[in-house]
Amino acid sequence: MGGRGISWGIVGFGWVARDYAAPGILAAGGRISAVSDPSPTARDTAASLGARPCSALPELLAQPGLDAIYVATPNHLHRQAVEAAAAASLPVLCEKPMAATLADAEAMASAVKRAGVLYGTAFDQRHHPAHGAMREAISAGMLGRVTAVRIAYCCWVDACWTADNWRADPARAGGGALMDLAPHGLDLIHFLTGEPLAEIAALTQVRVQDYSVDDGAVLIGRTADGVLAQMHVSYNCPEALPRRRLEVLGTRGQLVALDTMGQTPGGTLTFTDGATGEQRLLPVADPLASPFARQMAAFGRAVSGGDRSPFDIERDLGLMRLLDRAYRNAPPCR
Ligand SMILES: NC(=O)c1ccc[n+]([C@@H]2O[C@H](COP(=O)([O-])OP(=O)(O)OC[C@H]3O[C@@H](n4cnc5c(N)ncnc54)[C@H](O)[C@@H]3O)[C@@H](O)[C@H]2O)c1
The missing domain is CATH 3.40.50.720 (NAD(P)-binding Rossmann-like Domain)
Structure with a gap:
């Protein structure tokens, strides 16, 4: 290895x-x-x-x-x-x-x-076996011209999630669900499409949890070459619901990864043919290898x-700059 x-x-x-x-x-x-x-x-x-x-x-x-x-x-x-x-x-x-x-x-x-x-x-998550397979398929042209990436990456984090839940403290976390979860997805968009996001905007909510950071957010973005991105992240989604979905759409087809975003290997990767609608599972090399x-x-x-x-x-700092601007323009609200 x-x-x-x-x-x-x-x-x-x-x-x-x-x-x-x-x-x-x-x-x-x-x-x-x-x-x-x-x-x-x-x-x-x-x-x-x-x-x-x-x-x-x-x-x-x-x-x-x-x-x-x-x-x-x-x-x-x-x-x-x-x-x-x-x-x-x-x-x-x-x-x-x-x-x-x-x-x-x-x-x-x-x-x-x-x-x-x-x-x-x-x-x-750049190192998740299914995400590696997605990247290879996209760069080999399987999707044609990539048009959009859509992500849901949600979980449940309440105020008592740990004995000292620093994630609910703006000073120690720097934000809530947006700052914690969105970096993974935004970085994956660059990894999968080969294009960094050029701009993003966000709306946040403090809807369910009893703390002062956001417990949910939606983000939209666009790469310099015009790929559109949308992402929903949250700390207020029951864990038994479907809550981890990564889709990449193109002019020839769509890839959907279910339950791949997270710390563990596994999940599924499905290709849908844009001409016939036919769906098939895509093989993933070394599927049980730990992303870590x-x-x-x-x-x-x-x-x-x-x-x-x-x-x-420089890439990671660029992402922090985008996140910071989007977050400052999207104050949490009840
Ligand atoms: N990549 C991922 O999937 C992933 C998942 C979870 C957390 N994280 C990130 O990892 C980091 C830690 O998250 P966590 O969930 O493990 O938190 P945690 O609270 O479980 O662990 C943090 C540890 O840091 C220790 N600590 C506190 N002050 C310290 C200091 N001055 N020096 C050394 N250690 C100190 C704490 O005692 C604790 O053991 C965060 O930045 C979080 O965003 C990443």
Whole structure:
């Protein structure tokens, strides 16, 4: 799978790091050498995996032999970890969204460029096997001229979702469902069509949950070459409802991925022929491969001198700028 032997330091060992990134690192042949987290429980879990548990970032960065840092703290703490990794000349893979504010993301980009280190935002869904198959089919011309992308990516996050739900705190999260969920879809639109979005606009709602960030949003957008995009994200959708759907339409057909957006492999990919209406399931290579394992392997290859193209700080900063503008123009309302 690649990335063999990469020694990782992990900053923030909560849900996504513990349940998805750490298994992904190990599946990609890497090692988790050190973990920093203020939570004793998180540190105990890290120690049980053989990692050195550290209560603070300087202790982690002093660990000899680290090849890369993965940052999975609440969003407002991304900046300090990325800046410290860059100052230590270490490549850094940072969870999405890049930061809680655009100012933080701009500062992170400056620090990374100044230090000349590799940076990636952890858009693991680029590495989902079904999304890879979609991209190949689209670039091979299966859909003809791509006209539109339509996405639903919803879940249930109430105020008590975790003991300390930082996602419901504007200062720590930087926003609600829009800031948390939309980056994945907007990045996928670029990945699938080969075109970055040139403009987006959003409407938000605070409709169901008892907190001050948005619990739902719709976004519309357009690439410079005219592909239209629409996306519905929410924290107020019961999990048993159909809630993860990714469609790409073109002049010759349509691809629909169901239940592929998320942290796990699986889901289905269906092609509908634009001339006959005939539908068929599209085969996906290595369908059970974890998107996180593939992401960690890809970052490991980039660290080891291989392909760096999946990771691009200018691309990710451009997305943050679009999100920030759309969000500021769409204040939450009841
Ligand atoms: N790619 C994905 O699919 C995905 C999924 C979930 C979360 N995320 C992102 O990952 C990040 C973490 O989300 P989560 O759901 O794992 O949150 P979480 O609350 O479960 O975990 C965050 C961890 O960071 C620790 N932490 C707090 N302050 C710290 C500090 N100063 N230094 C080190 N660690 C610190 C906490 O103790 C906790 O263990 C967020 O940016 C989130 O947006 C991405």
